[in-house]
Amino acid sequence: MHPVMEESARQPAARRVTIADVSDALGLTKSTVSRAMNGYPDIAESTRARVMRMADKMGYRPLSHAQAIRTGRVRSIGFVIETAEHDAHRPFLAEFLAGISSAASLEGWTLTVAAASSPGNTLQIIERLCADRKADGFILPRTLRTDDRIATLRRLQVPFVMFGRTGDPTDCAWYDIAGEDAMQSAVQKLAALGHRRIAFVNGGKQYNYTHLRHEGYVAGLQAAGLTFDPALVRENCMSPEDGRRATRDLLALDQPPTGIVFAMDRAALGLYDAARDLDLQVGQDISVIAYDGIIEGATMTPPLTTFSVNIRRAGERLGTLLIRRVRGSAPESLRRVEQATFLDRGSATAPARSSEELANLLRSTAAKP
Amino acid sequence: MHPVMEESARQPAARRVTIADVSDALGLTKSTVSRAMNGYPDIAESTRARVMRMADKMGYRPLSHAQAIRTGRVRSIGFVIETAEHDAHRPFLAEFLAGISSAASLEGWTLTVAAASSPGNTLQIIERLCADRKADGFILPRTLRTDDRIATLRRLQVPFVMFGRTGDPTDCAWYDIAGEDAMQSAVQKLAALGHRRIAFVNGGKQYNYTHLRHEGYVAGLQAAGLTFDPALVRENCMSPEDGRRATRDLLALDQPPTGIVFAMDRAALGLYDAARDLDLQVGQDISVIAYDGIIEGATMTPPLTTFSVNIRRAGERLGTLLIRRVRGSAPESLRRVEQATFLDRGSATAPARSSEELANLLRSTAAKP
């Protein structure tokens, strides 16, 4: 290749400012500048200030991969998506990634995303990212009841933070929303409105939060002085179609519920379809409170009353927690549980009919097609 | 910190195998091994084979950030999400990222994701990622009519590949789906079924593809021997709510359409709501063909007839194209346009009524509340 072409093709190229440029400008050595910027105690405070000012003035930014070669840390957060996974989390994904990314960039970190086709593949990908030092730690979404990712990362001694608590908390840091409190509160709100038969439509049993939410439902009944009836509980409902079926099932009971608590908005959307099929008015003939705060809920008629989770914030919190974890904080000090936000939007009101009356109504409309 | 604790806390640590380990094992030098693995021509073929075999046997994998310090390339694909952006792309995001990521990992690359809050912020983030050498090139989703990202990357001399064609193709590589062909084909299919009044509901004008799809619609009319009527065109419809409004508008015309082509499935979902409001049967009283292939379309009654885009494949193609681009291929050789897949699912059939009959029907039902 002709050197001349090379020259003319490229800009004067404004060479990157390196640590040597900074040290030369100050009459110091690279090592001093490096230690000054990394907060070593054997650098005089006055020197550190001089260094910082000059570095800032010259626009010096250390290359993370140049640091990594010695430190082994690339200042990157790892995140593995499982695409085969149920698609419930997809609407959240952009917000979630935005949260992680923004927390990361505040500290000069970046976000490395990889996709896996199965849980087993997830482990492979994690191992590979670790082996190649592409990430300093991982954010684990959707904590399972027993989660192999945790075992893998423990073995590799790679830091991680989970979105969701888990059974065995050893070495675990996490951020979570108290879904169980929301479920309990939902039941109590319905009870306070006068509902006596309150059903519960839960999500997939493999997730840890599913069990917590079930407990919350039970606690809510207890707090409201209502008795637990297993007939009023449905599980494994993640999609609108699941929710529709569950609703029809529940309303076909001899003593149907007048209010239903859904563990997930997506499933609750199906209740609207079921209500239309049965010619019931949501919020009037049948009340519903759900959880998640997806956008679609707001456009239903009436809008879905729900406990909203700020998923962007979750990403931010997880990002900052992970960075601290990588920097050495103990996992026990990196556990946060926050509350969901209740959005009262009209799908839960005082029952127009008792359970018996509702049952009669449904029988009569079912008779005349 | 006590060295002893350090020692006991860590594993024997199975030190990573480096290029020096490989060269020692072969009685060669690091430089020979390096050049052998990178395909330099001054290494004997026999030597290269020996090196490759040994490297493979010892499980040697070069650290990309160690290479980057000299080469300036980190083997990473950059991707910036705009969260303020309309949420239409969110359902696709997971699939799209999975596609990119899988293409990347085939070549030992990774995917670096960042989030931006606005178009201006996107440019800042791109500049920063480039300055910090966090990505070797970018995949640009949703090409705009005039796109500042292109100008920025041109100036920085950083390679990129667009998802969607653009006006000024200088330096541009792209992957795209021929939405205009799909729109044309949709019109022709409706015409072949007997529709004479065929409307078009388009997306946001800022996107380049919106204009292409409009052209496709016009071409379809022409091919079918129908005349273009601006009254039958609606624009800027991205959400179900937009689509619902557009449908009602169109059906309120003196000569309403009996078939509607939507540029996006999401907007077409709103047609079902409008039809329910007006007591029309989709696929019978009003036909619709849309574009994108979102999952929700399949669960409607009747399922939405649409042109489906394989978004995962798009991600894969874009990933491989970008890697080639970074490695030096000319942009002109990296342009691909593929066709969407037609899914005939029942929302488009022969019209039960003519436009006039439909108008009369709508007037009569509107009269009685």
Place this chain on the structure above:
DNA sequence: TCCCTTGCCGAAACCGGTTTCGGAACCGAC
């Protein structure tokens, strides 16, 4: 036989940082 290529590889510099080690300068104490 001599010289000039050509093919192939080693030695060493280099990339941009970090970290270890040692020593100069300064301090107070005796």
Place this chain on the structure above:
DNA sequence: GTCGGTTCCGAAACCGGTTTCGGCAAGGGA
């Protein structure tokens, strides 16, 4: 004034690769 202890910084090695440069040996032509 000498001595031991701090404080603070420079020199140099180091991290794991890549790339430049030069040289040896084999091969070919005169």
